[in-house]
Amino acid sequence: xxxxxxxxxxxxxxxxxxxxxxxxxxxxxxxxxxxxxxxxxxxxxxxxxxxxxxxxxxxxxxxxxxxxxxxxxxxxxxxxxxxxxxxxxxxxxxxxxxxxxxxxxxxxxxxxxxxxxxxx
Amino acid sequence: xxxxxxxxxxxxxxxxxxxxxxxxxxxxxxxxxxxxxxxxxxxxxxxxxxxxxxxxxxxxxxxxxxxxxxxxxxxxxxxxxxxxxxxxxxxxxxxxxxxxxxxxxxxxxxxxxxxxxxxxxxxxxxxxxxxxxxxxxxxxxxxxxxxxxxxxxxxxxxxxxxxxxxxxxxxxxxxxxxxxxxxxxxxxxxxxxxxxxxxxxxxxxxxxxxxxxxxxxxxxxxxxxxxxxxxxxxxxxxxxxxxxxxxxxxxxxxxxxxxxxxxxxxxxxxxxxxxxxxxxxxxxxxxxxxxxxxxxxxxxxxxxxxxxxxxxxxxxxxxxxxxxxxxxxxxxxxxxxxxxxxxxxxxxxxxxxxxxxxxxxxxxxxxxxxxxxxxxxxxxxxxxxxxxxxxxxxxxxxxxxxxxxxxxxxxxxx
Ligand code: FES
Ligand SMILES: [Fe+2]
Numbered sequence: 001x002x003x004x005x006x007x008x009x010x011x012x013x014x015x016x017x018x019x020x021x022x023x024x025x026x027x028x029x030x031x032x033x034x035x036x037x038x039x040x041x042x043x044x045x046x047x048x049x050x051x052x053x054x055x056x057x058x059x060x061x062x063x064x065x066x067x068x069x070x071x072x073x074x075x076x077x078x079x080x081x082x083x084x085x086x087x088x089x090x091x092x093x094x095x096x097x098x099x100x101x102x103x104x105x106x107x108x109x110x111x112x113x114x115x116x117x118x119x120x
Numbered sequence: 121x122x123x124x125x126x127x128x129x130x131x132x133x134x135x136x137x138x139x140x141x142x143x144x145x146x147x148x149x150x151x152x153x154x155x156x157x158x159x160x161x162x163x164x165x166x167x168x169x170x171x172x173x174x175x176x177x178x179x180x181x182x183x184x185x186x187x188x189x190x191x192x193x194x195x196x197x198x199x200x201x202x203x204x205x206x207x208x209x210x211x212x213x214x215x216x217x218x219x220x221x222x223x224x225x226x227x228x229x230x231x232x233x234x235x236x237x238x239x240x241x242x243x244x245x246x247x248x249x250x251x252x253x254x255x256x257x258x259x260x261x262x263x264x265x266x267x268x269x270x271x272x273x274x275x276x277x278x279x280x281x282x283x284x285x286x287x288x289x290x291x292x293x294x295x296x297x298x299x300x301x302x303x304x305x306x307x308x309x310x311x312x313x314x315x316x317x318x319x320x321x322x323x324x325x326x327x328x329x330x331x332x333x334x335x336x337x338x339x340x341x342x343x344x345x346x347x348x349x350x351x352x353x354x355x356x357x358x359x360x361x362x363x364x365x366x367x368x369x370x371x372x373x374x375x376x377x378x379x380x381x382x383x384x385x386x387x388x389x390x391x392x393x394x395x396x397x398x399x400x401x402x403x404x405x406x407x408x409x410x411x412x413x414x415x416x417x418x419x420x421x422x423x424x425x426x427x428x429x430x431x432x433x434x435x436x437x438x439x440x441x442x443x444x445x446x447x448x449x450x451x452x453x454x455x456x457x458x459x460x461x462x463x464x465x466x467x468x469x470x471x472x473x474x475x476x477x478x479x480x481x482x483x484x485x486x487x488x489x490x491x492x493x494x495x496x497x498x499x500x501x502x503x504x505x506x507x508x509x510x511x512x513x514x515x516x517x518x519x520x521x522x523x524x525x526x527x528x529x530x531x532x533x534x
């Protein structure tokens with residue numbers, strides 16, 4: 001499984017002011033909790049850490065900015081920024097809790113699926 | 121304080137045989153004497169909220185596909201999802217809404233959501249079919265406190281309420297917040313289903329196996345081994361209460377965790393809901409029934425494969441479904457509010473992400489345990505008092521397997 005977030009031609013990847021996060025959009029701004037968990041599990045600890053370090057200092061500002069948009073109907077750049085914020089929660093499991101990319105000694109890929117009624 | 125739950129449950133304290141986890145003969149008995157006789161959980165009434173809604177559930181051990189419908193007049197019914205024509209499945213998806221009719225995709229036989237056969241395509245070429253006798257095969261289906269159960273024995277004479285017995289009375293009336301909205305964690309495991317039951321029935325492993333994820337919040341200075349706070353036994357069902365560390369705080373470095381919980385006024389750091397939204401839940405007489413000041417959650421196990429867990433932050437369920445002797449399906453459902461802001465969505469993502477890691481620690485482990493037990497290096501396991509539910513479960517399974525009828529099994533477990 002290879003999942004990526006795409007930016008339609010002519011759209012900016014992220015809202016103005018968040019340009020420094022653009023390199024993370026393709027991998028981390030994917031829709032769906034299950035997909036974001038997959039991304040966190042399917043990469044290296046160093047990659048997760050790089051994203052975490054870049055995203056953490058901007059998370060609060062991003063959430064303040066996004067509060068002006070309806071959660072379920074955001075324009076493309078705002079939706080991608082929101083998904084980066086949500087991916088930070090996934091990345092934090094590796095960085096703040098496990099100290100490793102995944103649950104140590106658990107098989108990967110695994111059969112775990114997070115099934116949600118809506119896709120954010 | 122040294123409680124003895126094992127003695128209170130009327131159990132002996134010797135080693136417990138491992139054969140039921142690895143023998144095909146036991147598995148076959150479980151199919152016939154337990155899963156084909158006991159009441160089995162299918163979900164919440166909120167899973168089929170409106171007339172015309174339906175879900176399809178699998179009971180792999182019995183090879184059954186179950187169609188549950190919400191009919192006109194509000195009746196929730198269950199049927200075998202099997203066409204009367206040549207036996208195909210009538211419904212091929214797992215849920216849907218506002219369907220009063222189901223058309224079998226093989227040759228278009230059409231059924232009402234009350235199971236009646238409404239129409240046969242090209243009927244004139246058949247040889248006088250009595251449509252009244254060709255409806256979907258009904259399955260006993262009852263609702264207790266919003267939980268839908270079925271019984272696969274067409275001759276069953278034990279109503280759901282009698283099956284749940286004093287456990288049903290104990291838990292009745294719990295107000296379930298967000299019962300209409302859940303996030304599911306599903307996994308298929310290479311293990312006997314009872315390893316999954318065991319994995320979620322004791323707290324002894326929490327400070328060890330979950331040392332990083334929930335160890336710090338489920339054990340602490342006042343109880344480093346995460347001892348049970350309470351245990352209650354009701355026929356084939358039971359309930360235990362777990363310790364919670366009142367001193368738990370995120371560490372300095374857990375910045376995302378702090379950010380996620382910044383807007384939360386919650387009972388503990390693993391909470392789906394704000395405190396005010398679980399007030400009624402927490403006030404129920406059977407939530408934290410021992411009224412322990414250091415309580416985190418209750419595990420309510422409804423025999424044979426359903427856990428209904430209640431905590432200060434909300435409730436969740438585990439369903440554990442045997443597929444074969446060494447394969448199982450596991451489904452955990454967290455009932456969570458609908459987020460309205462990015463902050464709320466962020467908190468929920470963090471909550472579920474942590475739980476997925478916790479659950480994966482358990483799930484990776486059950487496969488290892490199965491492998492160890494299947495190696496036949498050991499014939500017994502050695503259980504301590506905080507593992508009382510595992511000992512009791514083995515005892516209950518044995519009683520069900522020995523009993524001629526469900527009535528007799530319940531009698532033996534009383
Ligand atoms: S099997 Fe259903 S219509 Fe033929
Ligand atoms: Fe566990």
